[in-house]
Amino acid sequence: MDTAQETAQEGGEFGLNMILEAGILSFLGKMLLAIIVFVVLLMIAKAVSASVRNRVVENTVVDDDEYSKKVGDLIGTLTYYTGVVLSMFIGLQIVGFDIGILLGGISVGLGFAFKEVLGNLLAGVLILTTKEFKLGDNIEIQGSNNYFGTIEEITMRYTVLRGLDLRRTVMPNLELITNPVMTFTSEDLLKLNTTVIVGYGTDLDRASQIALEAVNNLEVVKNKDENKTMITNLKDSDFGTNGVEIKVIFHVEPGGDVKGPGGPISQANKAIYNAFIENGINIPYPHTSITVDKNDKNLLGSAMYVINKSRNS
Template structure:
């Protein structure tokens, strides 16, 4: 029993002696680690100070500052361990971390992908905070860009959180990327109206709207011969290119065009119309049926005579009346025979 206690005491005494021997190294290692720790904090503050002028740059500075701080602290930890344990090799720990990193990478693949995408978005800046973007079915103003996700505020007051990996690997429309933005609207006039006059009046209407830029100048183009209208496209530029500005300019431009065309100059803005043709109906004013007509082959030898709808209805009533009279006569004959 005494031998066992003596052996334990010798081990404890050896550990104490070893600790006392390592104590200077431990103190030095703590001092070195503390120096690296404060240097890391100073680097983080420096990066944040360099990027404090712009909001998006502040986000990038915060991320880069944290990365620099973590790397500096990790290096300080390696140096401190090398002082305390002279046989310690940083390469062994790096190899161990590399093997563990592969497993962690598979386990947290989506998180790491979003993190790297967030870093690349902050570095390349395809869009910035306060930009108005369109992504898939979402449209709104960018509120914040973080390392994991980007948040946008929709125009109806909702918040959408989009993972950065989706934003980085898919198409994003940035409506406020440039100072100016072009808008357009199609106006349909009647086939009997003067196209050149309508285009001139539409240009005059757009030039009278304050929100429409003079340079680049607005223009109008004939786009389509539709079923019941001749469609003319009005195009104009605005600045700034934000959503509220586009809505206001669209409201004023469309109102001015309608006032100029329809109210002041009597140019028709027709509703969709549909023409129904009857093969047994034609008016004298319709022209020569042997040469033309929708619904009747041109050049047909037997051309139906002109007939009005009222005549057709009168003929139909007469036929029905005769059929009714014949039915009564047949019924009377049967009764007489009985």
């Protein structure tokens, strides 16, 4: 009886071991097959992405070769990583994982963890494919902090601006998509303006004419017949504190540092200043007028205290 029980027990253990060994061998076989398939698909993805990149570069109709290469690199990289993801999912499917549940968990995790990264990548795709901006463009980003500079580099995640102080600013691509961007080099002509203040009592028609002629005499200024001036702070008797503002509006061709030290705005300011000096037009400085009743000793003393304090500071 004991011998029969021992024989049955040994038979059961042997059968269980056979099942376990068969399961392990089957799992290892699936793992090996999945690895082989994954490696083969990666090689295919790499070859396809290289072919796509070359075709994009060859068929992109733009004058800028650097821009064509960047677009080609972008499309090639996206193609490769798409192939990597598909290869991974196929390999996991071969092993026996439930891809539906896996995709749900991955999508939720990536959505929270890589929200900004994915947003910048998508923005980079839009910038490089729509060609709203390109290398060498002068732009001003009007967000919470304004940035002005020349585009030196555009990648999938960020754009590099070179400012007037020659410092590089690395901007996430999402900033260029979600904020207003003013361009200074993509148009045929730019309409710029500068403002000068003249003192009260100045002949505004004469001052406006002198300022306009000074700007129109610059070589950089175009469309001279369409340039004009306007008074900006004479609305509802709201005069300026120190004088009257005259805004000069003029046109220039795009290119170069528009707001830089040698740019057209700087040249216009210098020309207007010299013209006003030559023609005796006063450019006022900030000042405050105090009127005191000479019979009010307390008020007179307070006024003298303020004057003496301002002189000593």
